[in-house]
Amino acid sequence: MKNYFRLGLLIFLTPVLLWLVLLIVIPHIELLLMSLKGTDDYGNPAWTFSHYATFFNEKIYWYTFVRTAVYALATTFLTFLVTFPVAFYITKIVSKKFTGFLTILLLMPFWVSELVRVYGWMILLRESGVINHILISLGIINTPIEMLYNDVTMMMGLVYTSMLFMAVPLISSLEGMDDSLIEAAHDLGASPPTIFFKIIIPYASHGITSGAIVVFMLALGNYLTPTLMGGKNSLWFTEQIYNEFIASFNWNQGAAFGFLLLLLSSFIIWAGLKLTRQELGRALS
Amino acid sequence: MIRTLPQSGLYKIAFRFYVVLFYIFLFAPLIITCLLAFNDSSFPALPWKGFSLDWFLANGPDRVGLFHDRSNLSSIVVSAQTAFWVSLFSVVVGTMGAFLFEQEDFPGKQGLYFLALTPLVIPGVILGISILLTANSLGIYFEDNFGLDVPFLRPSFWLVVLGQFSFITTFVLLVVSARLKKFDRSLEEAALNLGASRFEVIRYITLPFLRPALIGSGAVAFLMSFENFNTTLFLVGSETTLPINLYLQVRDGSTPIINAVSFLLIVSTSTIALINLLLSNRKS
Structure with missing residues (x-):
């Protein structure tokens, strides 16, 4: 009996986790990361707050x-x-x-x-x-x-x-x-x-x-x-x-x-x- | 104040006047849009030049009616296909979510439930751009590391389906959960005692009980997907959905063909909505 219930939990949990992690959590982390990515003075990729600075300066x-x-x-x-x-x-x-x-x-x-x-x-x-x-x-x-x-x-x-x-x-x-x-x-x-x-x-x-x-x-x-x-x-x-x-x-x-x-x-x-x-x-x- | 208490005449009249005005405000744009679909004029405007079905049926050379306009027709088909897949996926996953949150117990359940509700309070535009960014980064990753080109990670039909699915599932989850809350669990226990397996119980007892909620939420999911604009805007590829296609036409100047599309939309959605309402009223 117990086994059935754990299997049930797994079957219900997997699609819900996939939905929330792949389509909600990861995309919003990616949104944050993308907003912090830029290039340094030499044109190499670097982390930067410049996009937020643009927002406050303009x-x-x-x-x-x-x-x-x-x-x-x-x-x-x-x-x-x-x-x-x-x-x-x-x-x-x-x-x-x-x-x-x-x-x-x-x-x-x-x-x-x-x-x-x-x-x-x-x-x-x-x-x-x-x-x-x-x-x-x-x-x-x-x-x-x-x-x-x-x-x-x-x-x-x-x-x-x-x-x-x-x-x-x-x-x-x-x-x-x-x-x-x-x-x-x-x-x-x-x-x-x-x-x-x-x-x-x-x-x-x-x-x-x-x-x-x-x-x-x-x-x-x-x-x-x-x-x-x-x-x-x-x-x-x-x-x-x-x-x-x-x-x-x-x-x-x-x-x-x-x-x-x-x-x-x-x-x-x-x-x-x-x-x-x-x-x-x-x-x- | 209310119907059982004495009311002054002025109060009643003023209130009724306001409500009538409100309903005129509500319906004026829709009625005008429908009427002007039948005006025999090249612009969606008055004066009335007589009744005409040109904007539905004409086939050139001066006017091209909706039924001969390939771009609008194909966008209707794209929207219907999108809505079909979105409602199918979101009803399946939303129902699983309802079972998960109503009938199972596991650590972190509250937190996960909160997370499952957030798509309702995230603006659609943000969902659209963050899914676009992720799909794009994944696409670059696959290309750089494996030399693979994954077409659906670019703005495309399936990306639109995923983007709409991501928040419509929450609506299904809420509707099905509300119905599942009313379910008498002793029915399940009885079946389990009589030797049914967990999945036989769900198949023969719980799902039939949920049927009205599944059909209702499926219809709502279909409509929400069919008319979604904000999320779709950023994910759409070469196969444009109807709202995007209409937006491009409205932005660049309008012809009564938009009225013809709108007329069909208004008639068909209100029919679906009415059937849905009547069914749910009869069931409850």
Whole structure:
């Protein structure tokens, strides 16, 4: 009997170890090593911090880095603001027979590729786009306005592409909440803001944390939305990585940027978990 | 506040207004994209010039519809093949991982579980470049030491499959684990007592119980792979997947053929998603 179990362990453990060691651990060590490789004054291979020095010395690089971090945090916060009322409406206000339908309707657009969704916004917003056409035919404006390629549009695009990952955990945590908690507070004379901040938000905090982690990570690592909706001025850090890899073919510099981005995302997620006193395993499952 | 409590009229109306706006915001880009696939115009823009199937069916000389556009058609095939292999591998390994973490005990289990979750919080771009770097270094190593040229270590079909597999497996692992947690282990013990081997138990008792989770996570894995962009971007070779191919077209100016592809994508993915949802609702 014992033998079977050890054999079982081995059979389950081997593919999982292969997956994690070969595709997760080794590649990230390689990323770190590549970022530290360079050439010395004579052109021989050597270990060096020069790629990190470049990052700190060139203003444009760390400016983009900070900008990306701030915008990704802002995206996370805005996504929460936009989706929370909808999640609350679906789970607590609308008559129960519509809950399932509205939830499915909410999920549908996110099964479609992000590229298609961004493309849809481009058709709507660009200078020759649908919204401009409608505004002009209604006589509201005379000349078309370019609504793409600015920060506001880019943020809207990022919020749009991330909403699902906030909505799903919010809906599932609010669904698990017993309505009588709110009723009791109401009967005892609590005002709506008190109920909201003292009961609903603490109860949903688990869902908020897991949603926020995923949204932040996706916004930080997004490439499509900033390049297509933000255009040349978007200055998103993943574009710098892409440029180093594909355009300049400077893989060591690109690896350094990649490693910095990885550090940033790990740090912010770690800090978020610490602040809300949660563990990664619990927040993600 | 909530449905069981008295609500003021303004509160109700304002809330409903907001939710309606939200759903318009949600669907506007998709609906417009679909509509303009049928516009009889050379640009994906208004004004409406009449209904036309040109962007699906036309075969030159002015317009080439989707069904005659070799580059888009072949990228759809590449994406489907990629998604097939990714979902197959990730369901197999993810399920093994679920058994490992739910039913086995070994030193370092917590640490390994934590490691298995990390792909969810690593940005896709980083996964892409680190796998690219590793594959490239391995390729150079084989070439220098053994004079071997290993084609799949260069950006290629199988490298894309590996890159997507590396994080999609975690999703499968989470979905299957959640189902396995609900499994009543006394069923297994009964079978073991009756003389079944460990693998007979898994084959005839545990796997049938897991079937909905396996099908569901397989479908999700397929869709995630089919539409993945970030990781694929760095690993793709000459066989471009659909999202990469569409990106290149959108970046360099657009024709309604992109709308036609999008229309098909929207219709087919929402059908798969709906079937998946209905099946999982019926099962639970």
